[in-house]
Amino acid sequence: MSKTFAPDFSYAPFDTTAGSQASAHARPFAHPQSLLELPPGEARKSLLTVHEILSARLQSKSEIAIYEAGGGSTSFLPLGLLHRAHVTVVDIDEDQIRNNDYAQEKILGDVQTHRFEPGSFDLVICYNVIEHLPDTESALLGFCEALKQDGLILIGAPNPRSLSGVVTKYTPHWFHVWYYRYVRGIENAGLPGEAPFPTFFHPLVTLSKLEAFAGTHGLEVIYRKEYESPRFPEIRARKPMLARLIDASAAVMNFFLPEKTDVRHGDYHLILRKR
Ligand SMILES: C[S@@+](CC[C@H](N)C(=O)[O-])C[C@H]1O[C@@H](n2cnc3c(N)ncnc32)[C@H](O)[C@@H]1O
Secondary structure, three states, X not given: OOOOXXXXXXXXXXXXXXXXXXXXOOOOOOOXXXXXXXXXXXXXXXXXXXXXXXXXXXXXXXXXXXXXXXXXXXXXXXXXXXXXXXXXXXXXXXXXXXXXXXXXXXXXOOOOOOOOOOOOEEEEEEEOOHHHOOOHHHHHHHHHHHEEEEEEEEEEEEOXXXXXXXXXXXOOHHHHHHHHHHHOOOOOOOOOOOOOOOOOOOHHHOHHHHHHHHHHOOXXXXXXXXXXXXXXXXXXXXXXXXXXXXXXXXXHHHHHOOOOOOOOOOEEEEEEEXX
């Protein structure tokens, strides 16, 4: 996964003229490639909301200390924030660290055990990572400690109680690689430094449990959103027949499950504030 900084100002509420990296400074909503690659839909919409919240909450800071836990080589942060941030990335994968081109400090390490000076960061971001950790609790405790008072934690993760979550949790890694290569069409899938990475799905990946954990560790939930996995629009575009089958299965499951349950809600965003 190689990181790119292609700015897109199509959603920018401010000046929408074309811009260089320097002018992205003034535009907190300039988008990273990771967002541009999301198909239109709930995932993209929620990520835009996340960007607005982070930009508003961190706007008064001239330099933002960011810890990207398992940051790999891709950031989901708005470029306007990234360009006035000091980013420290910790990742266990050498290739991911090598491919990272936006962090000022790169640490080859394990987010479950790596510790920083308490109160070091304004923002901890852990995006598509907690599902890969056998000991999510240790990692979360490290994030809390590393955070300044009033600092924020952004977690993006798959919902284990969704259709895609259940399938991912109960199928072997080779099946994930096969899905990425032949359904998603990603040729490099499973090669060193390339997704998918092995998953564990510690109990704290479940959103309700994560929120309860947050409550007992001095963290306030300021945003939570379960949304349709971007895999749905992606598969509808790439494999319409298979998508129809999956959509129909999801509709049947939703019919028999309690009201408001939507098994298509395969991912979530959670923003926490340290009280
Ligand atoms: C799916 S990728 C997500 C990368 C990036 N955050 C993103 O959203 O594109 C998962 C990342 O977590 C890293 N990772 C997995 N277990 C880790 C651990 N125990 N400590 C640090 N990084 C870890 C992997 O190397 C990989 O870079």
